[in-house]
Amino acid sequence: MxxxxxxxxxxxxxxxxxxxxxxxxxxxxxxxxxxxxxxxxxxxxxxxxxxxxxxxxxxxxxxHPALVAAAKAQLDRITLTSRAFDHELLVPFAEAVTRLTGTEMLLPMNTGAEAVETAVKAARKWGYEVKGVPDGEATIVVAEGAFHGRTTTMISMSSDPEARGGFGPYTPGFRVVPYGDVDAVAAAVDETTVAVLVEPVQGESGVIVPPADYLPALRNLCTAADALLVLDEIQSGLGRTGTTLAQDLAGVRGDLITLGKALGGGILPVSAVVGRRDVLSVLTPGTHGSTFGGNSLACAVGLAVVDLLEPGxxxxxxxxxxxxxxxxxxxxxxxxxxxxxxxxxxxxxxxxxxxxxxxxxxxxxxxxxxxxxxxxxxxxxxxxxxxxxxxxxxxxxxxxxxxxxxxxxxxxxxx
CATH class of the missing domain: 3.90.1150.10 (Aspartate Aminotransferase, domain 1)
Known part of the structure; x- marks a missing residue:
C-alpha cells in the first residue's frame, strides 16, 4: 500500500x-x-x-518496480556520455525497439516534439536527395485537429488557435486537410509532397478514431505517390490501444513512426523515430543530433519498457x-x-x-x-x-x- x-x-x-x-x-x-x-x-x-x-x-x-530497478542500476554505472562517444546500451536499445515495432532503424531523441521534428527533417531531406524534389519546395500533408507538440515548426502545422496564436511567423511547407478524409489528402498531394503525417488516433483532440479504411488508404496513396507515411504514435503507441502500435489495428506500417511518452516509463523523457533504414540513413553525422538523445539512463529504462511489452x-x-x-x-x-x-x-x-x-x-x-x-x-x-x-x-x-x-x-x- x-x-x-x-x-x-x-x-x-x-x-x-x-x-x-x-x-x-x-x-x-x-x-x-x-x-x-x-x-x-x-x-x-x-x-x-x-x-x-x-x-x-x-x-x-x-x-513500476522493473523500471525503477533498471533506472537505479544504471544510476550506479553511468548516465550520460553524449553522442561524442558510444555506450554499451545504445545499440541494444535500438535493436530492441525496432524488433518490437517491426522496423529497421532507430534515431533516439528526448521529447515527443523532438521526435516529430526529427521525422519532418528526415522526410524533407529524403525528398530532396532521393525523390528529387527541388530544394526548399518540399511539402508535407497534415491533419486538422492534430497535436504533434508545441515547437515553432509543430504549431506551424496546427489548426489550434490557442497553440498558434502570437507565435508567428510560421514554418512553411505544410498543407492542412480534414482528419479522416482520404480524398482531401489525395487532392493535397502533388510532386512536391514528401510525406503525409498523421496520428493513427488523435489524442489531444479527444481520442478521435478515424474510419477503419483511413490508414490503409493513406498507405496505398503514399506508396503510389512516392511519399512517406509518417505516423505519430507518441500518445497512441506502446500498448495504449490494445496493440503495440495503434497502426497494428489497421494492419499498416508507417515509413517513419514517432515514439515517446511511454518509452520513458514515466521516469524520464525518452523518444525516438523508427522506420525505414533508407529514409533515416539520409541523416548523416552533423545533420541532426541531441546531447541527451539515447543517453545511458534513457536506454536502460527504454530496454526495460521493451521487456514489459514484448510478451504482449x-x-x-x-x-x-x-x-x-x-x-x-x-x-x-x-x-x-x-x-x-x-x-x-x-x-x-x-x-x-x-x-x-x-x-x-x-x-x-x-x-x-x-x-x-x-x-x-x-x-x-x-x-x-x-x-x-x-x-x-x-x-x-x-x-x-x-x-x-x-x-x-x-x-x-x-x-
Missing amino acids: LDHPAAPTSPPEAHLAPSALAHNYHPLDVVIAAGEGSWVIDTRGRRFLDCLAGYSALNFGHR DLQARAATLGVELRERVDDLVSRGLLAAGRTVGLWAGLDVEPGLGVSGRATCERLVSRGILVKETHGTTIRLAPPLTISSDDLHLALDTLTEVLREEAAEARR
Whole structure:
C-alpha cells in the first residue's frame, strides 16, 4: 500500500499563487507527492486513482518496480556520455525497439516534439536527395485537429488557435486537410509532397478514431505517390490501444513512426523515430543530433519498457479492459449522460452533454473531489487513459464515480 507522506510540503493552492513558475499550464487543484501503480497521494494525504497516466507516459503505472530497478542500476554505472562517444546500451536499445515495432532503424531523441521534428527533417531531406524534389519546395500533408507538440515548426502545422496564436511567423511547407478524409489528402498531394503525417488516433483532440479504411488508404496513396507515411504514435503507441502500435489495428506500417511518452516509463523523457533504414540513413553525422538523445539512463529504462511489452500481456490486458470501458461508455451515452464517447483500447474521449450546462473542466473538478484524476481537453471533452496495469475493479471504481458525477450534473440541470 502506498504510504502517506510525512507532512505536506506545500499548500494545495501553491500552483495558483504568484510564483517563479511560468503559468503555461492550468492544472487541477492537486499537488501530488507520491505514487505507486495506479494510485497517487497529494501533499494533504489524499489518495487519488490516476486515470490520466501522464497522457500515456505512465502506461505502466507510477514507479513500476522493473523500471525503477533498471533506472537505479544504471544510476550506479553511468548516465550520460553524449553522442561524442558510444555506450554499451545504445545499440541494444535500438535493436530492441525496432524488433518490437517491426522496423529497421532507430534515431533516439528526448521529447515527443523532438521526435516529430526529427521525422519532418528526415522526410524533407529524403525528398530532396532521393525523390528529387527541388530544394526548399518540399511539402508535407497534415491533419486538422492534430497535436504533434508545441515547437515553432509543430504549431506551424496546427489548426489550434490557442497553440498558434502570437507565435508567428510560421514554418512553411505544410498543407492542412480534414482528419479522416482520404480524398482531401489525395487532392493535397502533388510532386512536391514528401510525406503525409498523421496520428493513427488523435489524442489531444479527444481520442478521435478515424474510419477503419483511413490508414490503409493513406498507405496505398503514399506508396503510389512516392511519399512517406509518417505516423505519430507518441500518445497512441506502446500498448495504449490494445496493440503495440495503434497502426497494428489497421494492419499498416508507417515509413517513419514517432515514439515517446511511454518509452520513458514515466521516469524520464525518452523518444525516438523508427522506420525505414533508407529514409533515416539520409541523416548523416552533423545533420541532426541531441546531447541527451539515447543517453545511458534513457536506454536502460527504454530496454526495460521493451521487456514489459514484448510478451504482449499488457497489450492484451488493455484490449480486454478496453471492452469493459467501451461497454460502460456506450451505456452512459445511451442514457443521455454523455453527448458522445469514443474508445480504442484502454483510452476514451468523453464529450459532456451540452444540455447539462457544464464544462469538461467542471466535471473533472468534481471527479477530483471524489478521488479520480482525469483532465479535460478543448473545453467539452474528458480523456480517460489509465495505466495499462490498472485493475478491473479500479477501472470500474473510476467509471462508477464518473456515472455518479454525471447523474448529479443531470439532476442539477433539471432543477
